[in-house]
Amino acid sequence: MKLASLKKGRDGELIIVSRDLKQAVKASDIAPTLQAALEDWANVESKLKARSDELEAGKAEGSFAFKQDDVDAVMPRNFQFLDGSAYLPHVERVRKARGAELPPQLLDDPLMYQAVNDGYDSPRDPIRVASEDYGIDFESEVGVIVDDVPMGVSEEEAGKHIKLILILNDVSLRKLIPSELAKGFGFIHGKPRSALSPVAITPDELGEAWKGYKVHLPLITHYKGEEFGRPNCGVDMQFSFARLVAHAAKTRPLAAGTLVGSGTIANRDESLGSSCLAEKNVLEVINEGEAKTGFMRFGDTVKIEMLDADGNSIFGSIEQTVEEYK
Amino acid sequence: MKLASLKKGRDGELIIVSRDLKQAVKASDIAPTLQAALEDWANVESKLKARSDELEAGKAEGSFAFKQDDVDAVMPRNFQFLDGSAYLPHVERVRKARGAELPPQLLDDPLMYQAVNDGYDSPRDPIRVASEDYGIDFESEVGVIVDDVPMGVSEEEAGKHIKLILILNDVSLRKLIPSELAKGFGFIHGKPRSALSPVAITPDELGEAWKGYKVHLPLITHYKGEEFGRPNCGVDMQFSFARLVAHAAKTRPLAAGTLVGSGTIANRDESLGSSCLAEKNVLEVINEGEAKTGFMRFGDTVKIEMLDADGNSIFGSIEQTVEEYK
Numbered sequence: 001m002k003l004a005s006l007k008k009g010r011d012g013e014l015i016i017v018s019r020d021l022k023q024a025v026k027a028s029d030i031a032p033t034l035q036a037a038l039e040d041w042a043n044v045e046s047k048l049k050a051r052s053d054e055l056e057a058g059k060a061e062g063s064f065a066f067k068q069d070d071v072d073a074v075m076p077r078n079f080q081f082l083d084g085s086a087y088l089p090h091v092e093r094v095r096k097a098r099g100a101e102l103p104p105q106l107l108d109d110p111l112m113y114q115a116v117n118d119g120y121d122s123p124r125d126p127i128r129v130a131s132e133d134y135g136i137d138f139e140s141e142v143g144v145i146v147d148d149v150p151m152g153v154s155e156e157e158a159g160k161h162i163k164l165i166l167i168l169n170d171v172s173l174r175k176l177i178p179s180e181l182a183k184g185f186g187f188i189h190g191k192p193r194s195a196l197s198p199v200a201i202t203p204d205e206l207g208e209a210w211k212g213y214k215v216h217l218p219l220i221t222h223y224k225g226e227e228f229g230r231p232n233c234g235v236d237m238q239f240s241f242a243r244l245v246a247h248a249a250k251t252r253p254l255a256a257g258t259l260v261g262s263g264t265i266a267n268r269d270e271s272l273g274s275s276c277l278a279e280k281n282v283l284e285v286i287n288e289g290e291a292k293t294g295f296m297r298f299g300d301t302v303k304i305e306m307l308d309a310d311g312n313s314i315f316g317s318i319e320q321t322v323e324e325y326k
Numbered sequence: 327m328k329l330a331s332l333k334k335g336r337d338g339e340l341i342i343v344s345r346d347l348k349q350a351v352k353a354s355d356i357a358p359t360l361q362a363a364l365e366d367w368a369n370v371e372s373k374l375k376a377r378s379d380e381l382e383a384g385k386a387e388g389s390f391a392f393k394q395d396d397v398d399a400v401m402p403r404n405f406q407f408l409d410g411s412a413y414l415p416h417v418e419r420v421r422k423a424r425g426a427e428l429p430p431q432l433l434d435d436p437l438m439y440q441a442v443n444d445g446y447d448s449p450r451d452p453i454r455v456a457s458e459d460y461g462i463d464f465e466s467e468v469g470v471i472v473d474d475v476p477m478g479v480s481e482e483e484a485g486k487h488i489k490l491i492l493i494l495n496d497v498s499l500r501k502l503i504p505s506e507l508a509k510g511f512g513f514i515h516g517k518p519r520s521a522l523s524p525v526a527i528t529p530d531e532l533g534e535a536w537k538g539y540k541v542h543l544p545l546i547t548h549y550k551g552e553e554f555g556r557p558n559c560g561v562d563m564q565f566s567f568a569r570l571v572a573h574a575a576k577t578r579p580l581a582a583g584t585l586v587g588s589g590t591i592a593n594r595d596e597s598l599g600s601s602c603l604a605e606k607n608v609l610e611v612i613n614e615g616e617a618k619t620g621f622m623r624f625g626d627t628v629k630i631e632m633l634d635a636d637g638n639s640i641f642g643s644i645e646q647t648v649e650e651y652k
Binding site for chain 2: 010039077079080082085100103105106109111112113114115116117118119128129130134151152173176179181182183184185186187188189190192193247248250251252253254255258325
């Protein structure tokens with residue numbers, strides 16, 4: 001089952017989207033918003049599934065053409081976004097860029113921060129930033145959405161609370177980060193709003209590619225129209241999503257609709273490219289002596305997408321252009 | 327005007343409370359929840375004010391006795407909680423306890439972290455923690471709630487977005503914090519859910535005590551039934567709430583209902599006591615050679631309250647008991 005949100009108010013209007021992303025049908029009579037659906041998932045899931053089956057069979061009343069250019073973020077806002085950093089090749093490279101070492105505890109203690117959840121950019125929204133001097137960067141990631149998770153949940157139980165999967169662009173302002181992190185309390189300025197994919201999917205949509213609570217497919221990033229990276233999300237992921245959810249819930253419950261992110265996808269195999277400019281710059285310094293790529297300029301574009309084995313887009317694409325905020 | 331939320335669903339039901347906290351009247355026909363009111367503040371403020379005036383005049387239809395023991399957190403959940411740390415005496419003392427110095431940039435660059443907003447404890451909820459070994463602590467704070475704040479807002483404009491004031495208990499798990507902060511990305515385990523006061527108030531309720539976007543009154547904490555501290559919130563606050571809101575909004579808009587906290591209230595004058603156990607322990611080490619107070623045990627109580635010049639409770643009290651979470 002694939003779900004999306006039409007633009008409507010602060011929370012959007014829930015729709016079901018066909019597997020091929022070509023057709024859609026409203027579901028707001030079942031649950032008005034995706035947030036509402038997740039708060040009552042046990043009751044609404046089967047109803048949504050039944051309508052999804054109708055849509056796939058071409059029998060859904062009131063179905064219409066799905067246009068990923070027009071939808072809101074699949075969750076226009078939610079109540080929590082905890083972003084992990086499960087790909088240690090990324091952590092190592094970005095810390096190297098800041099002159100920092102990888103603390104050994106990160107091998108078995110997930111790195112995670114509390115990110116902005118009061119609004120997400122839609123998949124076609126510009127990335128609005130006041131200055132190019134902030135060091136504008138994208139980060140291509142996968143995320144999962146849970147229903148209500150009790151405090152202290154085990155890793156095994158945590159996996160059962162994963163209801164949806166999506167992809168996202170975790171925008172980073174690299175040049176604001178070092179002085180902010182030096183203060184010791186995490187990100188406020190360095191991580192503005194993220195953009196979410198047009199569509200979120202139930203895990204069963206991935207078939208064999210959802211295994212061990214990891215997504216075993218490449219996430220493909222294009223920067224300024226050219227392929228920039230296609231690391232495999234199932235490779236070098238130190239902590240599964242089940243582990244990340246359990247980590248997040250150690251001392252507090254997680255409200256339904258909480259988004260838990262994977263962190264920037266990165267593989268040790270450098271030939272697969274990167275999922276953010278910071279890594280590319282670090283690799284250039286290591287391999288060529290100096291950083292050449294720099295960061296995003298006003299007008300630059302980024303496109304993030306995941307394809308299935310047949311080359312079809314799973315979540316729709318995130319396509320954003322950097323725009324000066326005045 | 328004073329507002330509160332009856333327990334009802336995930337967001338409560340909006341009520342108006344009389345100045346003396348004795349009477350209340352429903353306001354859910356004007357806006358169903360406090361969150362909804364803040365999202366449409368320009369339209370609903372005058373309607374809420376008119377009903378508040380009726381309530382004060384003893385003419386509000388359907389008024390009932392207000393019981394602060396029964397209400398939910400004034401906002402049972404919202405979309406963002408950014409907690410500043412504006413009282414540098416607190417920052418200095420707590421860092422000293424961790425063996426860390428005060429970075430000089432903190433004198434003109436506010437310390438702030440993104441805190442848990444997907445659920446707040448009600449003012450009488452227990453503090454549920456799995457283990458006393460976590461180093462359970464309270465932090466008595468003041469916070470403000472804003473309407474929609476645009477990205478990049480000036481300090482002067484930011485002040486105008488402050489619509490409500492409240493007090494809160496920012497629960498901290500001290501012994502989980504050092505290893506977590508060593509990872510560099512802020513708090514996940516060390517700062518679980520906070521409790522909010524029974525009532526939030528519009529700034530005009532404070533009269534002369536609201537000046538320069540600071541609250542010029544003591545915040546009184548009782549620990550295990552004895553007075554623990556009464557530092558003045560208007561003293562040694564390095565950054566006003568207007569400044570904290572502007573800081574928070576530098577690279578992102580803030581959604582209506584965002585809570586911006588002051589950080590633990592602390593004065594240089596040690597005779598006024600503290601607003602958290604961590605400070606008390608540090609001062610004991612400095613002045614007596616060893617920490618004697620320790621942290622909260624199961625069954626320990628904390629009470630946080632602010633009184634006006636006549637000794638009347640302004641926000642109602644937060645009264646919590648630590649309870650083992652199993």
